[in-house]
Amino acid sequence: MSVLLEVENLAKHYPVRNGAILARQVGLVRAVDGVSFTLNRGETLALVGESGCGKSTTARLVLRLIEPTTGAVKFKGTDITTLDGATLKGFRRNAQIVFQDPYASLNPRYTVGQTISEPMEVHNIGDAASRKARVEELLKLVGLAPYHAQRYGHEFSGGQRQRIGIARALAVEPDLVVCDEPVSALDVSIQAQVVNLLRDLQRRLGLAYLFIAHDLAVVKHVADRIAVMYLGRIVEIGEKRALFSNPRHPYTRALLAAIPHPDPSRKGRVTPLGGDVPSPMNIPPGCRFHTRCPFAQDICRQQDPVLKNGVACHLADELPPAGVDFAGGLAPNAAKRLALYAEAAART
Numbered sequence: 193m194s195v196l197l198e199v200e201n202l203a204k205h206y207p208v209r210n211g212a213i214l215a216r217q218v219g220l221v222r223a224v225d226g227v228s229f230t231l232n233r234g235e236t237l238a239l240v241g242e243s244g245c246g247k248s249t250t251a252r253l254v255l256r257l258i259e260p261t262t263g264a265v266k267f268k269g270t271d272i273t274t275l276d277g278a279t280l281k282g283f284r285r286n287a288q289i290v291f292q293d294p295y296a297s298l299n300p301r302y303t304v305g306q307t308i309s310e311p312m313e314v315h316n317i318g319d320a321a322s323r324k325a326r327v328e329e330l331l332k333l334v335g336l337a338p339y340h341a342q343r344y345g346h347e348f349s350g351g352q353r354q355r356i357g358i359a360r361a362l363a364v365e366p367d368l369v370v371c372d373e374p375v376s377a378l379d380v381s382i383q384a385q386v387v388n389l390l391r392d393l394q395r396r397l398g399l400a401y402l403f404i405a406h407d408l409a410v411v412k413h414v415a416d417r418i419a420v421m422y423l424g425r426i427v428e429i430g431e432k433r434a435l436f437s438n439p440r441h442p443y444t445r446a447l448l449a450a451i452p453h454p455d456p457s458r459k460g461r462v463t464p465l466g467g468d469v470p471s472p473m474n475i476p477p478g479c480r481f482h483t484r485c486p487f488a489q490d491i492c493r494q495q496d497p498v499l500k501n502g503v504a505c506h507l508a509d510e511l512p513p514a515g516v517d518f519a520g521g522l523a524p525n526a527a528k529r530l531a532l533y534a535e536a537a538a539r540t
Contacts, residue, residue, distance in 0.1 A: 196367060196400050197231040197254065202263035204249055208473060221473045223249045225424035227263075228499070233367065236394065236401040238415035238432075240408060240447065244469055246424040247404045248292075251370045254402060255287055256280070267368070285315050288361035292373040294353035298345035304331070304356055305341030311363045330359040334389060351382035358389065362397070370402045375410060387414050409451050412436065420444045423480040424472055430502045440503040442485045442511065479506065487511065 203226055208219035224246040231237045239247045252258045254265055256272055264271045272283050288311075291297035298307055308330055309323045318326065328338040334355040345353055354374060361369050371390065375383040391414060393399060405411050411418060412432065419429040420443060428441040439445045446465035467484040470476055476483050482492040487507050497504045 194233050195230050196233045196235075196268065197402070198264075198266040199227060199229050199250075199254060200264040200266070202227045202250065202253055202265065203261045204246075204253055204258065205261045219473045222424050222475060223472055224253060224260075225472075225475075227421075227424075227426055229419055229426065229429060231368070231400055231402060233400055234394065234398050236403055236414055236416045238403040238405055238411040238418045239421055240405055240411055240418060241421035242406060242469055244472070245421040246472075247406075247421055248372055250421070251289070251372050251402060251404050255289055255370055256283075257289075281315070285311075285364045286366050287368040287370070288364065288366040289370040289372060290354070290357050290361050290374045293377055294350055294357050295345060297357055298353060300345055302344070303341065304336075304343055304345070304348075307345070307356060308341070308360045308363050311360060315364055317364060326363065327359075330362060333362070333393070334359045335385075349382075350378050351385060354378065354386055355389065358386075358393070362393070365397075366399070368400045368402065370404070372404045373406070374403075376405070376407065383410065390414065408447055420447065423469060423475060425480065425504070426499060427481065427505065428503045429499070440508045440511070441481075441505045442487055442507070443481050445511075479504075 202224060203222070204224040206221040206223060207217045208221060209215040210218045227246070227250055229237065239250060241247055249258070253260050253263075256265065256275075260273055263273075265273055267283060267287065270283075272280070275283055302310070305324070305327050308327045312318060312323045312326065317323070324341075327341050331338055331340055336352065336355055336359075340348075340352075345356065348356065357374075374390070375386050378386060387410060390401065394401060401414070403411065403414055415432050417430065418432055418435050419426045420435075420441065421427070422443050428435065428439070428444045435444065436448065439448055443465075450465070465484060470480070470483060476493075477496075478494050479485070479488070479492040479497055482488040485492065487510075489507065491506050495506070497506050501508075
């Protein structure tokens with residue numbers, strides 16, 4: 193598969209100022225702080241993590257709905273952060289978004305037909321008759337009826353509204369669709385319907401998805417690869433099967449342990465993750481996760497790990513097998529290995 197999207201060292205920092213007249217900067221919120229990944233044509237990459245970790249900000253940076261502080265976003269080899277005017281408008285035709293709230297994302301004064309045809313009008317696609325035919329085709333494609341084009345958003349259920357949002361995103365035939373938690377506001381049964389719809393559309397149309405979610409149970413059914421974010425950075429990335437069977441980062445293990453499971457024998461086997469995500473305005477030194485990590489060592493508090501072989505963790509090779517309680521500790525030779533690692537790092 194060819195690479196469609198390349199994100200390189202992407203960052204978004206928001207200055208915090210104090211004072212009404214002579215405002216001065218007193219801090220910096222690092223919402224996204226050095227994110228890199230690739231997305232292939234026809235692939236689904238899921239960005240997962242707790243609320244506030246920077247997933248949605250990353251999605252908006254990828255679409256350039258907000259301007260990055262640093263970094264590059266290359267779509268089909270072109271850095272979109274340098275585009276403007278007609279070239280930027282051309283990119284927007286190829287990259288669309290499905291928002292989290294299916295009601296707030298619809299204009300209440302527009303009929304469904306106007307909502308879906310608006311992107312085609314913006315990009316000068318077809319005439320009135322062809323756009324009307326395209327709207328009916330899209331409504332059928334997402335499981336709605338052509339006569340729904342005359343109705344308004346408030347007349348539909350949450351799942352139906354999200355189908356309308358998906359139809360609007362597909363109206364201009366994009367290559368990339370960013371799905372920003374598209375099922376988190378829906379009932380569980382409706383979630384399954386929308387996820388199945390997205391997968392079916394991907395197979396039929398060859399779409400690439402950047403799928404934002406915090407629910408790994410949903411991600412398991414839709415993603416090809418998964419990137420786990422924590423406090424503005426990716427801490428683990430890899431193929432879905434490998435990540436679920438052998439998570440290497442303690443944070444990834446904690447997220448997997450939080451998935452509800454019907455087997456009562458699993459109760460108490462894995463200690464839930466405690467504490468809260470630190471403020472992105474006051475990021476801890478060293479590993480950002482060390483304040484909540486049950487395995488944290490001195491090196492974790494002193495040195496920031498780099499993403500290497502798909503994981504950013506000093507202890508990735510020392511953790512007990514996946515599924516073992518956090519209280520199980522590190523591997524027996526971990527202390528010696530970490531001392532050697534710290535010594536080598538100090539020399540460089």
